[in-house]
Amino acid sequence: MSSGAMYAAHFGLKQRPFTLLPDPDFLFWSPEHRRAYSVLEIGILSRAPITLVTGEIGSGKTTLLRQLMNRMEEDLSVGLISNFAGAREDLMRWVLNAFGLQVPEDHPDDVHRYQVFVDFLVQEYASGRRVILIIDEAQNLSVDALEELRMLTNVNSGQDEVFQLILVGQAELRDRILRPKLKQVAQRIAASFHLGPMRSEEMQDYVRHRLQSAGGSGDEFLDGAMVLIHKNTDGIPRLVNQLCDLSLMYAWTDDEEVVSAETVEAVLQDKVFFGAQLLGGAQKEQQA
Structure with missing residues (x-):
């Protein structure tokens, strides 16, 4: 069983909610x-x-x-x-x-x-x-x-x-x-x-929608985690998916029932979320 399937089962999900493949079944109408x-x-x-x-x-x-x-x-x-x-x-x-x-x-x-x-x-x-x-x-x-x-x-x-x-x-x-x-x-x-990218409230609705579409409650991410995710993705769906997927995996390995701000911070500190570095580089180019 893959790690994605294992963390899905840990959270009571039928499937991974944040894959990168375009899937109309997960389409969120912002x-x-x-x-x-x-x-x-x-x-x-x-x-x-x-x-x-x-x-x-x-x-x-x-x-x-x-x-x-x-x-x-x-x-x-x-x-x-x-x-x-x-x-x-x-x-x-x-x-x-x-x-x-x-x-x-x-x-x-x-x-x-x-x-x-x-x-x-x-x-x-x-x-x-x-x-x-x-x-x-x-x-x-x-x-x-x-x-x-x-x-x-x-x-x-x-x-x-x-x-x-x-x-x-x-x-x-x-x-x-x-x-x-x-x-x-x-x-x-x-x-x-x-x-354009999603605003913070739209992104939170997007995350909940994908979790619920995968069989979850939609409350697997705490508010503090949501804030950090939007801050480090600018509300771009593909980056949101990447960071949410990694955060769920980290929470699973720590046997946590929900994703907290500390979980997201651990992902960011370990620099396994490459999107944050790409986003930071783009922001530096705009400022230059």
Whole structure:
């Protein structure tokens, strides 16, 4: 039995409540997450050419996307690109792959890739379906790649939006799109939202929610522990998960029934929570 499973049993939990994998079953609807999700839905329903959602690393963007894709209507054809890596010239390969499309081997160039994609859009439109391309971790896209994507939205004409684009990424994606060179991309963004960190009370509700979702009471962390966790994570969900997971493990090894401030302090002093060092480094950069 793994240490995670053993500490879960110690606290009467069915499973570890603070794993790092995006899991819609543990989705916590903070006010910020509700607004971000609403923007994604509004972008789809209003047929926005481009919808943009940005947020800090670990703020829960990918979990929101999983929830969105689970609720997509049947009249939508959805393609997902995660962690794009490559030059602008590689983009159409990724786009076609997202929809399971292939280019004849005797015509492997970008012109034919583009034509295959347009033919797919026309076919879906004729079948009464809209096509949505979602790009997660879109901060990896270069300026040229973003402009290439903007060109794909040119297939929309008249009153019908055949193709929609959803871009999700870190804060630098928003900054990049605001550059003068990408003015035309920015003009096509009809819905956007930046997902920030959780405030202290929201984070405490988040921790309780995940504990209860895993079969706990939600009171496994004392108030003093909660204060320390928010102070050392800035309310960023991924970092909160890491510190809470380690704190539960420490409490289990000490045979404690709850996580106290002293438990969290022990984790921090042992420097096993690497996120605190990353957060401290980022804060120093901002001050410089």
